[in-house]
Amino acid sequence: MKVETHYYGMISDRLERSSELHTFETEGGTVNLRDYFETRHPELKEINYKIAVNHEITDILPANTEINEIALLPPFAGG
Amino acid sequence: MLSPEEHEIYSRHLILEKIGLSGQLKLKNSSVLIIGAGGLGCPVLQYLSAAGVGTIGIADHDTVEKTNLQRQVLFGHSSLGKLKVDVAKKRLKDLNPFVNFKTFADGITIGNAIDLVSAFDIIVDCTDNFETRYLINDACFIQNKPLVYGAIHKFEGQVSVFNLNNGPTYRCLYPDLPDPKSVSNCADTGVIGILPGIIGTFQANEVIKIIIKIGTPLNGKLHVFNALNNQSNSYTIPKVEHEIYERIKINGFDQNDYQFQCLTPVLEIDVEAFLESKNSFEQIIDVREYNEYPIIEGLASNVIPMGELHVRFGEIDPDKNTLIFCKRGIRSQMAIDFLKEQYNYKNLTNLKGGITFYPFEQEK
Structure with a gap:
């Protein structure tokens, strides 16, 4: 299953892209999304962020889940 | 009661079924503290003053700089070097003389946070740094005050409402201050001037909804707006009790350290x-x-x-x-x-x- 992942704020700056397609197989069990993204983009280990799946905050992708969208949400400081 | 002049000023509110006289009186009887009179603070202050919020607190220790004028639309060249709270109050008093303005030129500090927050019904975070955002969040939690949060980064903005009706706090979303090496400073990242206008206006709208009790506030929702592609998304924030209680020292709040905690101590x-x-x-x-x-x-x-x-x-x-x-x-x-x-x-x-x-x- 291909899922569009949105990158916000400084994550988008660091990865130099605002979105990316990722392929997930959840038939075999759960997926730890933090591990998944930090393996592919090690620079994320240095950043504080939350992960949202289908607009709900979570680090774990449950088995057999239909995913429409993932977002990586760092905090913003500016005002 | 509203005076005849107030009736005239607020006539477009009064004819709205969801606001009307009772809603306008709720606004008049409410008090809102805006912390930070910068990019976000300017639109929040202007719209809440114009809307007739009865008491508005303005907390900011900064003076107006030339680099502010690109987005902080309360100020002009004649304001340069002056305290933002003084310039803002003068302009806003002209906009709505029926508002009682209280200014706090020391800004918010660990020493005054609890007293400052306790004196108002709703707190609006328009600051520009993480240390103050965590300080405000914790003071609001301790004093049980709703917090309307806004923050910006280049072309993107976040809005949320924390601590409303026992809802989540900022620490449920981001429990700890980030590593300073991982964050950029506003002065060196830049921001499109219109963006704080958009996000600040969202914040003012949330304040009015909370006061009048209309619509659905962004309680437990993180709303993210991208000015480049006009996309808006809302993400649900779960309440995480242990994140709150493990990190907010309710007793001994004034002993908390709100400086960046990951830096090596220096002389x-x-x-x-x-x-x-x-x-x-x-x-x-x-x-x-x-x-x-x-x-x-x-x-x-x-x-x-x-x-x-x-x-x-x-x-x-x-x-x-x-x-x-x-x-x-x-x-x-x-x-x-x-x-x-x-x-x-x-x-x-x-x-x-x-x-x-x-x-x-x-x-x-």
Whole structure:
């Protein structure tokens, strides 16, 4: 299953892209999304962020889940 | 009751079924504290004043700088160098003389946070740094006050409502202050001037909805807006009780450390002590951007913005006793951390609190 992942704020700056397609197989069990993204983009280990799946905050992708969208949400400081 | 003149001013509210006289009276009887009179604070202050919120608090310790004028639309060239709270109050009093304005030129500090927050019904976070955002969040949680949050980054903005009706707090979303090495400063990232106008207007709208009890506030929702593609998304924030209680020291709040917690401790000196021992420093380095004010003639022996430090560090003599400063003492702390870690510098002292607390009149 291909899922569009949105990158916000400084994550988008660091990865130099605002979105990316990722392929997930959840038939075999759960997926730890933090591990998944930090393996592919090690620079994320240095950043504080939350992960949202289908607009709900979570680090774990449950088995057999239909995913429409993932977002990586760092905090913003500016005002 | 509303006076005949107030009836005229608020006539477009009064004819709205969801606001009407009862809603307008709720606005008049409410009090809102806006912390930060910058990019976000300007639209929040203008719309809440115009809407007839009865008491508005403005907390900000900054003065108006030329770099503010690109987005902080309450101010003009005649405001440069003046306290933001004073300029804002004068302009807003003209916009709506029926509002009672209270100004706090010390801004929010760990010493006044609890008292300040407790004196208002709703708190609006329009600040520009993480330390103050966590301080405000924790004070609001302790005082059980709803917090309307807004924050921006380049072309993107976040809005949310925390601590409303036992809802989640900012710490449920981001439990701890981020590593300062992982965050950028507003002065060196930049922001499109219109964006705080959009996000601040969202915040003002949330405040009005909470006061009048209409619509659905962003309670437990993080709303994210992208000005480049006009996409808006809302993300559900779960309430995480243990994140709140493990981190907010409800008893002994004034002992909490809201400075960036991941930096290596460095030798620090406050402004008062610095003024007494100024001559003992053989080099004084300003790590702010070139366009940042105030500039104090003759104070810095060199200006090396943080972004240039990795190529210009050689200009700092490692054998000299050196003071490093920035606006608030955070970037200078990061600079010292970098120089010690990467190039084994010693003899570096940070100006605690930054140049903000420097008594400028002494230099005149």
